[in-house]
Amino acid sequence: MVLKQFGKNIQMINRHFIPVIVYTEKPREALQILKKHMKWIEDELKNRPQEFKLFTLKNGALKTIIKKEE
Secondary structure, rough: OOOOHHHHHHHHHHHOOOOOEOOOOOOHHHHHHHOOOOOHHHHHHHHHHOOOOOEOOOOEEEOOOOOOOO
16 A cells, blocks of 8 residues: 555554555656565565555665554
8 A cells, every 4th residue: 555644544554555655746756666666565565464564665665663552
């Protein structure tokens, strides 16, 4: 799931989708960024079937843990 920003629903999303933040509003640019970092996303899909980490794609790829609310 690719968005510019996620809200609190990210805790449910990461159980079913790989959350990806892309800092562009232009769809063509977003697709190019996703293609460039697709190997990281595929690796996440293969190695983390329970809960996925959040990907932030800007100049590079940053993968972070999604904190649980208590």
